[in-house]
Amino acid sequence: MGGGGGEDEGHPRSCRLWAAFRGSFLGPEALPVGMWRIRSPDVATAHPADQPIPGDGTNPEADGREIQAVHRGHAIWLGTPDADLYRLDDSRWLLRNNRRAAALTRRLVARARPVTDGTAGSAHLHLVTGDSLAGYLQIIRLGPVVARLRTIPGEGSSLPRTVAVDLGKQAAEQVAGLAAAMGDLRRAPWRPSRWITRTDR
Numbered sequence: 001m002g003g004g005g006g007e008d009e010g011h012p013r014s015c016r017l018w019a020a021f022r023g024s025f026l027g028p029e030a031l032p033v034g035m036w037r038i039r040s041p042d043v044a045t046a047h048p049a050d051q052p053i054p055g056d057g058t059n060p061e062a063d064g065r066e067i068q069a070v071h072r073g074h075a076i077w078l079g080t081p082d083a084d085l086y087r088l089d090d091s092r093w094l095l096r097n098n099r100r101a102a103a104l105t106r107r108l109v110a111r112a113r114p115v116t117d118g119t120a121g122s123a124h125l126h127l128v129t130g131d132s133l134a135g136y137l138q139i140i141r142l143g144p145v146v147a148r149l150r151t152i153p154g155e156g157s158s159l160p161r162t163v164a165v166d167l168g169k170q171a172a173e174q175v176a177g178l179a180a181a182m183g184d185l186r187r188a189p190w191r192p193s194r195w196i197t198r199t200d201r
Contacts, residue, residue, distance in 0.1 A: 020178055021073065024147075025075050031085070079154065086154035088150070091149075095144045096144065109139060145179045149164075
């Protein structure tokens with residue numbers, strides 16, 4: 001499958017990493033029926049870098065530039081105006097190292113306060129804040145990958161907490177996959193020529 005130099009033929013590491021990053025976003029199979037994506041994760045933000053995205057509370061593009069992300073993206077899904085889940089903002093950052101990912105996570109968590117519920121581990125942070133009427137915010141980090149999900153109910157509707165938590169679990173699986181892909185692609189390629197002594201010349 002792969003060739004020397006750590007690349008598949010015609011697919012350099014950067015392309016494979018970008019494909020893994022795009023594949024880490026939630027797809028239609030994870031969402032309630034009737035939702036459609038109005039913003040692809042690889043579309044540049046239409047808002048100035050120093051302004052928040054309306055209804056989202058942060059700007060992944062600006063945060064990504066300041067923290068020097070390898071990749072950053074923000075997908076938006078909408079349902080019917082009165083649906084339990086009307087809007088989903090799905091943001092991802094792939095950072096150069098764990099330290100920068102931790103710094104970005106701290107920034108996002110600070111914005112999310114007050115925190116009503118959350119769990120944290122040494123390498124993985126999963127934060128849930130909000131309620132069924134205002135919606136929920138979840139922040140997930142594993143290694144150099146950070147994800148941020150905001151789920152918003154429709155007008156006059158309430159969003160079951162279980163729906164938001166289930167989406168968070170699926171996003172956490174995608175984050176774990178991207179973190180693993182990042183680790184695999186970072187490994188130095190094995191070059192047998194370094195270890196083979198040519199004695200026939």
